[in-house]
Amino acid sequence: MVTGKCDRCESKAAIELLYGPHKFCKDHFTHFFEKRVKRTCRTNGLVGKGEKLLVAVSGGKDSCVALYLMHKIFGKSNELEALLIDEEIEGYRDAALNFAEENCKAWGIPFTRISFKDEFGFTMVDVMKKTGAKKRIGGTCSFCGVLRRKIMNQYAKKLGANKLVTGHNLDDETQSTLMNVCEADIQRLVRLGPITRMKKGKGFVPRIKPLWDSPEIEIIAFAHYKGVKHYEEQCCPFKWQAKRNTYRSVLNHLESQFPGTMYSILSFLKQAKPKLAGKSAKVKLNACKECGEPTSGKECAACKLIKKITDAK
Ligand code: SF4
Numbered sequence: 001m002v003t004g005k006c007d008r009c010e011s012k013a014a015i016e017l018l019y020g021p022h023k024f025c026k027d028h029f030t031h032f033f034e035k036r037v038k039r040t041c042r043t044n045g046l047v048g049k050g051e052k053l054l055v056a057v058s059g060g061k062d063s064c065v066a067l068y069l070m071h072k073i074f075g076k077s078n079e080l081e082a083l084l085i086d087e088e089i090e091g092y093r094d095a096a097l098n099f100a101e102e103n104c105k106a107w108g109i110p111f112t113r114i115s116f117k118d119e120f121g122f123t124m125v126d127v128m129k130k131t132g133a134k135k136r137i138g139g140t141c142s143f144c145g146v147l148r149r150k151i152m153n154q155y156a157k158k159l160g161a162n163k164l165v166t167g168h169n170l171d172d173e174t175q176s177t178l179m180n181v182c183e184a185d186i187q188r189l190v191r192l193g194p195i196t197r198m199k200k201g202k203g204f205v206p207r208i209k210p211l212w213d214s215p216e217i218e219i220i221a222f223a224h225y226k227g228v229k230h231y232e233e234q235c236c237p238f239k240w241q242a243k244r245n246t247y248r249s250v251l252n253h254l255e256s257q258f259p260g261t262m263y264s265i266l267s268f269l270k271q272a273k274p275k276l277a278g279k280s281a282k283v284k285l286n287a288c289k290e291c292g293e294p295t296s297g298k299e300c301a302a303c304k305l306i307k308k309i310t311d312a313k
Pocket residue numbers: 087124140141142144145236237238239242
């Protein structure tokens with residue numbers, strides 16, 4: 001329950017951001033939120049003039065808000081298209097898909113759906129059954145993520161997109177930072193940030209995260225105040241397996257005890273990245289012998305997984 005007035009006007013406060021601390025009415029909160037996203041895009045050079053943007057949508061709050069803001073901020077100066085990857089997880093993605101498609105229709109954004117079945121000949125449910133991924137924490141999600149990234153990169157190249165936009169938020173980014181610290185994975189740690197800068201001609205379309213410093217709880221509030229329709233349930237039946245669930249609850253606890261912890265972790269990442277980048281081993285990229293996608297070995301992770309799945313009895 002928020003009490004008192006907005007920091008910027010005489011209206012009753014609708015939301016309190018403890019890390020500030022700030023108290024805002026609805027209008028001043030949405031203004032504050034949009035301004036932060038614009039600043040993130042500008043200071044990190046996320047979007048160039050006239051660049052073609054492919055927004056990865058899932059129908060959930062983060063990607064729907066990212067699409068809404070990309071359309072609002074860059075809709076006049078940049079070409080936008082949305083891509084939904086359907087893992088065909090029954091009762092989950094099919095419900096979320098409608099929200100993504102309806103938003104695209106309402107905002108006049110071309111929408112494409114690519115399914116795992118069409119692309120690879122199997123669904124995530126098949127992956128579970130064939131590989132026994134459920135026995136390992138995070139098993140299904142690691143399969144899902146690798147395959148999804150392959151489709152995204154391939155489609156972005158086919159479309160001639162300059163940037164691939166994802167809805168990753170502050171909570172995601174700080175969870176990944178902590179995970180990489182706990183696993184002593186400097187190479188992955190230095191790849192985090194609002195933009196993945198890959199050398200031109202290496203076959204990667206740069207991925208940008210305009211919401212990388214927007215807390216999840218504020219994205220929910222923004223979607224609510226602005227009427228951005230999205231799928232509210234978090235019911236991917238495999239979600240409980242994600243390793244990051246543990247990191248999420250640890251970080252949520254820390255944030256509630258010490259407001260601003262997530263921003264401190266982001267600040268740590270910003271300071272550490274340039275210091276560590278030169279020290280982590282440089283990865284030489286080759287074209288995958290199966291599909292031509294960039295990889296550090298001879299065969300990309302997705303092609304190895306596809307073989308594993310199709311060979312499994
Ligand atoms: S929770 Fe895991 S399995 Fe479910 S959609 Fe997300 S990455 Fe895929």
